Amino acid sequence: MATKKFRCKVCGYVHEGDKAPSVCPVCKAPASEFEEVMPVQAEGDVQFVPVKKKLDTNSNTYTLIYAAVMVIVVAFLLAFVNSVLRDRQNENIKMDTKKQILAALHVDKVADVNAEFARYVKADRLMNADGTLGETVDDSQFATSYEKEVKDNGRLHVFVCEVDGQTKYVIPVYGTGLWGAIWGYVALNADKNSVYGVYFSHASETPGLGAEIASKPFFEKFPDKKVLDAAGSSVALGVMKNGKVEDPSSQVDGISGGTITSNGVDQMLKKCLSAYMKFLTSKE
Template sequence: MHSSNGYTYFFVISMAVVSALLLSVVTTSLQERQEFNRAVDVRENLLKAVGALEEGMTPTEIDRFYRSMFTARSIEGPDGQQHDYYRFGPEERPLGYVLPVSGKGAWSTIRAFLALEPDLNTIKGITFYEHGETPGLGGEIENERFTRQFVGKKIFRDGELVSITIAKAALASESPHAVDGISGASITTGSINRFLKKDLMNYKPLLEDGR
């Protein structure tokens, strides 16, 4: 009887240990996969910002392209804080720079990548990759019809960092520093105007040194 009970206890304890080990392995594997997916999502948007994302690229191809063409760096801004950015292209001849920008929108924190040409003045592209703005209104910031307006616009005017303003169509069509807004999304676009200028000021040492 005692031998039978001992075997039962041993079996239960062994199964518990094995189950715990299996759960640990599965959890670790799942976390690693989630981290990889998050990294790929960020890298996909980096490629999109510089116009290098090709249709049908696999996560592995995106990761490989990122590792071969992007270098993560940081610079101390006027606020005394370190601000991360990405250099795109060969070290000796960069093809552009990507600056992470973010701020509070109407309903959420909006995160974006703003890509600049090597002159650190002309916009190469922009992608709003994370937000919770209202679909059909503020959510239209991720629509290509909106983001492609930024391409070719300038963030400096007569040597002064002025950023890009989301404005009414009449102003946007005449200015190299403005794009047309989104109907019914004035709070969202107004928020982008504020944090885009603020974040660009944090990169001012980089932007001015490269000009």
């Protein structure tokens, strides 16, 4: 095994051995003042130059630094991927929301969502305090959470639509079922008091039971139902326990075995549509 050489950085003394001496025999400098060197032939003379230290991949310091670098690199890559995909994800959510609004208008199996939406939905308007429709929302600011729009921004959306030359209005609704969020869209005829169509969906209702609120057989119970009571003072449109309908003109049977979810839809309709009472009863 080749003998190593260590040079004193104070006096230049060169020591040969496996390690630096504890004390320089010439100037008494401690071992910390020694550096490992190697002889290099230069212009016929031998010079000693410091040996480049190899990275100790077994040390704790190396392990910690390596782990920290990997965490930073992975975090950066995840942030980059998330940034790249965010716009696409948001666009997909936007397209799905538009498809749900179109479904309330009985427009299904849409190939080009934006084209069909532009064909049927003429404006996304905000309701004024007096019930009239005011500001038109640009498509670039299209909302996908109408619960957040109401709670955070106080904005009540009304989609003004046209189907076969007739005006329709679509109102977003949202609430809570048995296991989580439920939401939907209620399309009204021009009189604003009769249902043209509905669409409902959910986050986690029980398949075959509460989840049936998102089925066509349930949707088909709503067309032509009255939204307001006879006096026009409150929302009558609702969902009753299966077989317990009292007013067929405005109530529908709930889902068998899905009573709590059905109650959630009933409460959702009452609460959300009540916020639009001034619009529903206005002459506009």
